[in-house]
Amino acid sequence: MNKTIWFCQVTLTVIVAMCLRIAPWSGSWELFNPDWVLLTLIYWSIALPERVGIFHAWAIGLLTDVLTGQLFGQHALAYSLVIYACLKLHKRLRQYSFVQQGFFVFCGLLLSQLLFFFIKNLRNPAELNADFWLPVLAGTVCWPLLCVLLRCFHLSKQTDIEHR
Amino acid sequence: MAVISSIALLVTEYRGSQLNALRMSLSYVVDPLKYAVDLPSSLVNRASESLGSYATLIKENSDLRDEQLIRQTQLLKLEALEKENVRLRALLENSFKLGEQVLIAELLSINTVPYEHILVVNKGTHFGVHPHQPVLDANGVVGQVFRALPLTSEIMLITDPNHAIPVQINRNGLLTIAVGSGQLNQLNLPFLPSNADVRPGDLLITSGLGGTFPQGYPVGVIDEFTTEPNKLSAGITATPKSLLDRNRELMIIWSNSTPVPLISKPNNTEPTTTNTHAPADE
Numbered sequence: 341m342n343k344t345i346w347f348c349q350v351t352l353t354v355i356v357a358m359c360l361r362i363a364p365w366s367g368s369w370e371l372f373n374p375d376w377v378l379l380t381l382i383y384w385s386i387a388l389p390e391r392v393g394i395f396h397a398w399a400i401g402l403l404t405d406v407l408t409g410q411l412f413g414q415h416a417l418a419y420s421l422v423i424y425a426c427l428k429l430h431k432r433l434r435q436y437s438f439v440q441q442g443f444f445v446f447c448g449l450l451l452s453q454l455l456f457f458f459i460k461n462l463r464n465p466a467e468l469n470a471d472f473w474l475p476v477l478a479g480t481v482c483w484p485l486l487c488v489l490l491r492c493f494h495l496s497k498q499t500d501i502e503h504r
Numbered sequence: 505m506a507v508i509s510s511i512a513l514l515v516t517e518y519r520g521s522q523l524n525a526l527r528m529s530l531s532y533v534v535d536p537l538k539y540a541v542d543l544p545s546s547l548v549n550r551a552s553e554s555l556g557s558y559a560t561l562i563k564e565n566s567d568l569r570d571e572q573l574i575r576q577t578q579l580l581k582l583e584a585l586e587k588e589n590v591r592l593r594a595l596l597e598n599s600f601k602l603g604e605q606v607l608i609a610e611l612l613s614i615n616t617v618p619y620e621h622i623l624v625v626n627k628g629t630h631f632g633v634h635p636h637q638p639v640l641d642a643n644g645v646v647g648q649v650f651r652a653l654p655l656t657s658e659i660m661l662i663t664d665p666n667h668a669i670p671v672q673i674n675r676n677g678l679l680t681i682a683v684g685s686g687q688l689n690q691l692n693l694p695f696l697p698s699n700a701d702v703r704p705g706d707l708l709i710t711s712g713l714g715g716t717f718p719q720g721y722p723v724g725v726i727d728e729f730t731t732e733p734n735k736l737s738a739g740i741t742a743t744p745k746s747l748l749d750r751n752r753e754l755m756i757i758w759s760n761s762t763p764v765p766l767i768s769k770p771n772n773t774e775p776t777t778t779n780t781h782a783p784a785d786e
Binding site: 364 | 509511512513514526527530531533534537538540541545622624650651653658
């Protein structure tokens with residue numbers, strides 16, 4: 341019972357995050373569109389480190405690769421690396437304030453974007469302008485909001501069954 | 505473990521296309537999301553259609569009927585011209601490709617990667633779409649199918665920096681290649697020497713070389729440019745004819761790969777020419 345609930349919660353939020361990832365944004369807003377899937381995964385790996393593991397991150401990364409039509413494995417690689425760090429540090433991260441967490445999230449997003457940058461350059465060296473890094477900043481700004489929203493969603497169901 | 509497997513995946517996909525089957529099966533899971541994201545905008549479209557007033561619908565209908573009449577008369581002429589072209593080519597001992605099949609695909613309004621000019625449409629391999637098929641709209645060439653998934657397919661626009669299309673200047677038949685610039689309203693023609701016979705306003709059409717795009721579809725119009733005598737190549741640019749960021753319906757083309765058979769014998773061509781021309785001449 342409890343297991344199905346957290347599974348449904350995680351699946352639902354990841355699906356919503358994937359939809360946001362490919363949602364059409366008007367005009368220049370699309371340059372800011374942060375990596376919602378990774379942000380959601382970071383939240384769940386900190387909240388439920390014993391349930392959400394590297395393999396989940398890897399599988400979701402693979403699906404994101406198919407979704408965005410990118411080279412197979414680049415999201416999978418980036419997500420599993422970032423989630424590994426999250427799982428290692430989840431105890432410390434839970435004690436942090438939003439600002440400190442934001443700094444960590446910034447590092448995670450930057451790492452994944454660096455990997456994308458590296459893989460993109462490997463494939464076809466095209467000049468990318470500074471806009472390429474904007475999603476990292478936007479993701480950091482969105483983190484506290486997303487964190488609060490997900491915590492509300494997470495705990496609203498959780499308190500009935502399990503008193504965390 | 506995960507790192508090693510993802511690096512392995514990256515390398516295999518980078519080297520070849522053995523992973524297409526995996527991507528296809530995974531896309532069954534993910535493609536419904538694309539339709540879900542597209543749902544709001546298509547609903548808005550449908551709502552505005554159904555809420556359109558009676559008068560505007562009548563007006564639109566009559567406009568469309570007029571337009572169709574005009575097109576129909578143009579097509580009448582086209583058929584005669586096509587036949588004549590085949591005959592003339594037969595005289596020149598040249599084969600000519602005719603007959604193209606069209607599938608209308610609708611754009612899904614989603615945004616996959618902001619730095620590549622790739623669109624997603626709602627027709628996939630279930631409709632027989634395959635990679636490297638040309639894609640057109642009402643005004644000209646849009647791009648080609650980049651990757652065909654079962655339910656959707658990805659289309660690379662001609663303005664993508666990684667895309668190049670063999671073109672020909674309609675006025676004088678000069679062959680060159682148009683490369684995407686990364687901006688939606690610009691194509692680059694980097695391989696033209698500075699003394700090439702190109703004028704602003706010249707129409708670029710597909711040359712049919714390379715085999716992907718059928719011959720004779722409009723691609724773009726040459727922009728204004730100033731020649732710099734001290735440079736080897738003139739930095740000539742063109743504006744695409746098709747409305748790359750505004751249309752919702754695209755046409756995926758199957759070009760008939762077998763050319764129309766030559767009418768080889770001269771005594772075979774003569775009766776047909778006399779037959780068709782006789783009423784027109786007299």
